[in-house]
Amino acid sequence: MLARRMSLFGSSGTAAARAAANAAADAGMEIVDLTAGEIWSDLAPTIRDGAIEAIQQGLNRYTDTIGLMELREALARKVSVETGQLWRADELAVTNGAKQALFNVAMTLINPGDQVIIPAPYWTTFPAQVQIAGGSPVHIDTRRNGYVPRIDDIQRVITPMTRAIVVNTPANPSGAVYDAETLSGIAQLAMDRDLWIIFDECYGPFTYDGHRHHRVVSLAPEVRARTVIVNAFSKSLALTGWRIGYLAAPKELITAVKAIQSHTTSNPNVVAQHAVLHHLREGDGAFEARLKGQLTAARQAGLTALSELRRVPMPVAQGGFYFYLDLSGLLRPTLANGHARTADDIVAALLAQAGVAGVSGTAFGDPMGLRLSYGIPPEQLEPGLERVVSVLNAWNRRNRRSNQKRGAIDP
Structure with a gap:
């Protein structure tokens, strides 16, 4: 009944985790939801003022397919400052969030049969969109290298069909920040092997903690002609629901993006565009600094709570706003009815026993991982993580007793 492509992927694993949390809450449970990829925050005053002004002016018509020219010019200035290179408005496209930017890139760059290298664990949408475009995701495991890919591992999987490599730094879900040496190595590979870099x-x-976000085109300006930068205001301004993202790329690619976007969504929301434009013109950085301070404090409080974990190493948490736990020390020895356990079992136990919702690493290609967001209200974070610690440490005790008795576990 459905198109064959629908057999290649399912709904987003993160969306499914949020739905499970909401269902438990609707059933009357008191839930601490650590699933969401968003920051709990009020609007930036400049965003609010820009939106109100747009509404008062009756701005309710179509804009250019890839965004207001004034907004694209402002974004070109922003990207120029961030990368140390000059960008023009015709190298920018405004999209309905970063997810559409990535979809546009997949549809304009990837041919059926092309391979795209995606380090694992990965954000669940990366491989799904490659498959929608008819390509094949090729994953490399980064867990043994602090969730940062080794250049040798990337080289090993490159074939004549390789078209691109996805670089996501700081990474979702792992929180790893790619170092300059790794990014420079990826840039050199892209130039040597005629690959595109999709830089999210x-x-x-x-x-x-001293980690720095490096931009690949700043480290290797010569790779700019083969790089697509994808970004959004969903995280940086806590605007997930407003759906304003953008991509910066060579002009020819932006022209192709405009064509495909004209047949999918057309222009992004006009009020949101004007709100972001007003912020780019009038914002003084105070809101961003407050948001960063909020997350810094939440991260420290969360790490303190998680320091009580046994046999689960402290998360990388170098960037972003997720704690990504490596559960392999708990799961590898365990069986249930003859079947190896995965992070799905721990996620189910957390929800049922502690009223805490997290995202299983199976959504990210890693059955031994668990993602917990610390972008939630601070008064919920510490109690929620304390419940996580309690369940995982209890799992650990049962595991030891069971292994001593019969080599299996049934928590």
Whole structure:
């Protein structure tokens, strides 16, 4: 009945986790929801004022397919400052969030049969969109290298069919920040092997403990002709529901993006466009600094709570706003009815026993991982993580007793 492509992927794993949390809450449970990829925050005053002004002016007509020219010019100035290179408005496209920017890139760059390298664990949408375009995701495991890919591992999977590599730094879900040496190595590979780099930097403003967000085109300007920068205001301004993203790329690619966007969504929401434009013109950085301070404090409080974990190492948490737990020390020895357990089992236990919702690493290609967001209200974060610690440490005790008795576990 459905198109064959629908057999290649299902709904977003993160969306499914949110739905499970909402269903539990609707059933009367008190839930601490650590699933969401968003920051709990009020609007930036400049965003609110820009939106109100647009509404009062009756701005309710179509804009250019890829966004207001004034907004694209402002974004070109922003990207120029961030990369240290001059960008023009015709190298920018405004989209309905970063997800549409990535979809546009997949549809304009990837031919059926092309391979796209995606380091794992990965944001669930990366491989899904490659498959929609008819391509094949090729994953490389980064867990043994602090969730940053090794250049040798990337080289090993490149074939004549390889078209692109996805670089997501700071990374969702792992929180890893790619170092300059790794990014320079990826840039050199792209130039040597005629590859595109799809550079997703949506979490770029949020790095911690001396880690720095590097932009690949700044480190290797010569790779700019083969790079697409994808970004959004969903994270940096806590505007997930407003759906304003953008991409920066060579002019020829932007022209192709405009053509495909004209047949999908057309222009992004006009009020949201004007709100972001007003912020880019009038914002003084105070809101962004407050948001960064909020996340920095939440991260520190969360790490303190998680320091009580046994046999689960402390998360990387170098950037973004997720704690990504490696559960392999708990799961590898465990069986249930003859079947190996995965993070899905722990996620189910957390929801049922502690009223805490997290996202299983199976959504990210890693059955041993668990993603917990610390973008939630601070008064919920510490109690929620304390419940996580309690369940995981209890799982650990049962695991040891069970293994001593019969080599299996049934928590």
